[in-house]
Amino acid sequence: MEHDTLLVKNVQSGKMKFDHEAENILFQKYYPRIRLKLQFRLHDDQDSIDDLTHEIAIELLHSLRNGNYDPSKATIGSYLNGIINHKLISYFKKRAQGKTSSIDDTADEGLIVLPRITENMDNEKLIQCLRHHLPKLRQNYREVFLLYYHDGFSVKQIAEHLGRSSLTIANEKFQALKILRKKCIIK
Incomplete structure (x- = not known):
């Protein structure tokens, strides 16, 4: 350093x-x-x-x-x-x-990649489920989830960006993931 x-x-x-x-x-x-x-x-x-x-x-x-x-x-x-x-x-x-198709027609280009929890799930089904359930999340959960998994920001960077504590951001990320797991992950 x-x-x-x-x-x-x-x-x-x-x-x-x-x-x-x-x-x-x-x-x-x-x-x-x-x-x-x-x-x-x-x-x-x-x-x-x-x-x-x-x-x-x-x-x-x-x-x-x-x-x-x-x-x-x-x-x-x-x-x-x-x-x-x-x-x-x-x-x-x-x-x-550069593409003329709608977002619903696109594959997983630039979309969220969930670690480990999605290994056994078909990618198309996961994308459809996320498209369906992400808008239903509380705004703060959705915002943190997208900044973390889609944009690649760290918890600390999100906390600085949103003006909240790292602990709050980590909890919101956890809650969003917990909700989406229940809705989208088939065991």
């Missing part, structure tokens, strides 16, 4: 000539993490994964050079997750705009 902060300071040194060695170390460290997160979200779309990985890595380095990252506000990992999430949101929006 301290090593990353030192590298970031070297990149943000304010000199005309940036510390390319520090950039290279950061690039080599975070490039695999970016790629892994994109592979998890985009599955087998290798061309998009390659393109977005490069875009995100370059955006991170440009952002560091321009002084947009403030180490006192977030870790470099959290900052990078923000960049990744914004790029993914833009990617899914562009991809959705």
